[in-house]
Amino acid sequence: MDVFIIPDFLVGDQKDEVNIFFYLRENGPDQIKLKLNYSQNMLCFMIRGVKEIVDNAKRYRTDENQIALVTSGNMLMSERVTLKQDFESLLLFFSNEYLISFLTKHKITFENEFVKSNSVINFPKDDYLVNFQQSMKILEKDFTKKSFRHAKMEEVLLYLIDKYPDKAKAFLFSSMTNLKNNVLLQVVQNHKFKKLNSEELAFLCNMSLSTFKRKFFDTFKMSPKKYLISERMKKAEQLLKLDKSPTEIYYEVGYENLSSFSLEFKKYFGLSPKYFQLQN
Numbered sequence: 001m002d003v004f005i006i007p008d009f010l011v012g013d014q015k016d017e018v019n020i021f022f023y024l025r026e027n028g029p030d031q032i033k034l035k036l037n038y039s040q041n042m043l044c045f046m047i048r049g050v051k052e053i054v055d056n057a058k059r060y061r062t063d064e065n066q067i068a069l070v071t072s073g074n075m076l077m078s079e080r081v082t083l084k085q086d087f088e089s090l091l092l093f094f095s096n097e098y099l100i101s102f103l104t105k106h107k108i109t110f111e112n113e114f115v116k117s118n119s120v121i122n123f124p125k126d127d128y129l130v131n132f133q134q135s136m137k138i139l140e141k142d143f144t145k146k147s148f149r150h151a152k153m154e155e156v157l158l159y160l161i162d163k164y165p166d167k168a169k170a171f172l173f174s175s176m177t178n179l180k181n182n183v184l185l186q187v188v189q190n191h192k193f194k195k196l197n198s199e200e201l202a203f204l205c206n207m208s209l210s211t212f213k214r215k216f217f218d219t220f221k222m223s224p225k226k227y228l229i230s231e232r233m234k235k236a237e238q239l240l241k242l243d244k245s246p247t248e249i250y251y252e253v254g255y256e257n258l259s260s261f262s263l264e265f266k267k268y269f270g271l272s273p274k275y276f277q278l279q280n
Helices: 008-014 096-105 127-138 140-144 146-163 165-180 183-191 198-204 209-220 224-241 258-269 273-279
Strands: 003-006 018-026 031-038 041-048 050-054 059-062 066-070 073-080 086-094 120-124
Touching (some): 003 008, 018 127, 018 140, 018 146, 041 146, 050 066, 059 066, 059 120, 086 096, 086 127, 086 146, 120 165, 127 146, 140 146, 146 165, 183 198, 183 209, 198 209, 224 258
Parallel strands (some): 003 031
Antiparallel strands (some): 018 086, 031 073, 041 066, 041 086, 066 120
């Protein structure tokens, strides 16, 4: 089963330090134990259905009367639909880099070292959170504006810290702790479309090649080579469907020359880039 990098899989090249969108799936069955790698922290407002998340320690459940803070990392996720077979949620993703800026701006410190929090923390929906969710639906067209996304993320985080200081600060402390241990994910996400091999990525992570490969497999459940090819081919597919020529994109997706890109593309899709465009 593939590992989906979230929110990268959903937002593609539009990924920012804060990403917000409504996720809606209608007339479909439950999605069971999807393998997800959350590359950013997530604040999830459940609207319809139930979300279940499993990490290396326990199982968490969030329903439409709750919101959930979810830390970055590898997890199994299931979507339980309603009787009408629909599932809807408001998802706000925020990077640890954004979190550092947020904590610095508001002079939020951790006076005492918190016990590491769970990967998922639920909060009940009160009047403010219900109104926040409803207002976001009205303002959905503004999600494309970076300043809007950052302002709304800041607003809701400040509310949770004020309303639930112990739970919210424990989560933020754990996220900051995870940042120190998440160098590999940052390096890979920042350089996956650049012409770097496993040895060079390992060097940037300050790891031996063997340690890098082991930690990489633990994170992505596949080898670095297989993962990088998969990511580059997915991006190439998107760009070709936007009518960009193979000559325009081979460098953008991490290849030295057009011939090496075309060879890899044909091996992956069974079609040359040009013929692929003709078929789509």
